[in-house]
Amino acid sequence: MPRLIVLNGPPASGKSSLARRYVSDHPLALCLDIDVVRSLLGGWLDRSDAAGSAARTLALAMARTHLEAGHDVAVPQFLARPQLAEQLESLALEVHSTFVEIVVDLDPEQMLERFARRTAERERIEHRDAADLLGRNDGLRDLVDMRQRMMAMLAGRPRARWxxxxxxDLDGTYRDVLALVEAASARS
Incomplete structure (x- = not known):
């Protein structure tokens, strides 16, 4: 049975790295990074709300197509509102796939340190874009607020695993993620 794995967590927690690692170990699995999809839309920084909505719609369609073909989908995405998590969970049920919601967490101080390092290097386009978007305001305060909003949303998602x-130690974190994916698959 294909799996739809949502890796939620604050910025710089390693969600995308873990999703890419999962995909590299699972042939034909899809790393569906919605931030990457959003960055493919023209002028998204100037229309971030509309671009985010369009990217989520595209991602749901892509996930459906890939799951229906019998392949796993890993979605590394910061979620602070329940709507997308609920849509992904419903999608998994509709296409008879295992849904696994994992929160990759780290303490706020580590989050700020990692984000500062990552945006200074800016090796990936989504890191550059995220840094630019957060840089428009008080970026560090925005990060702390983002994590707090995520934690509040997760209070209503009791099946999320942490x-x-x-x-x-990406390898150790990855082993923890795999254990949760395997446990969810065994329950399905």
């Missing part, structure tokens, strides 16, 4: 992002 892993701690280990500094310098």
């Amino acid at each position: 892993v701690t992002s280990r500094e310098g």
Whole structure:
């Protein structure tokens, strides 16, 4: 049975790295990074709300197509509102797939340090764009607020499972994620 794996977490928690790792270990699995999809839309920084909505719509259609073909989909996405998580969960049920919601968390101080390092390097386009978007306001305060909004939303998502992002130990964090995916698959 294909799996729809949502990796939620604050910025710089390692969601995208974990999703890419999962995909590299699972042939034909899709890393569906909605931030990347959004960055493919022209002028998205100037129309971030409309671009975000369009990217989510596209991502749901892509996930449906890939799951129906029998392949896993990993979605690394910061979620602070329940709507997309609920849509992804409903989609998984509709197409008879296992839904796994994992929160990759780290403490706020680590989050700020990692985000500062990541945006200074800006090796990936979504990191540059995120830094630019957050840089328009008080970026560090925005990050702390984002994490608080995510935590409040997750209070209403009791089936979400948690892993701690280990500094310098992507392999260990990945093993924790795999264990949760396998446990969810065994329950399905």
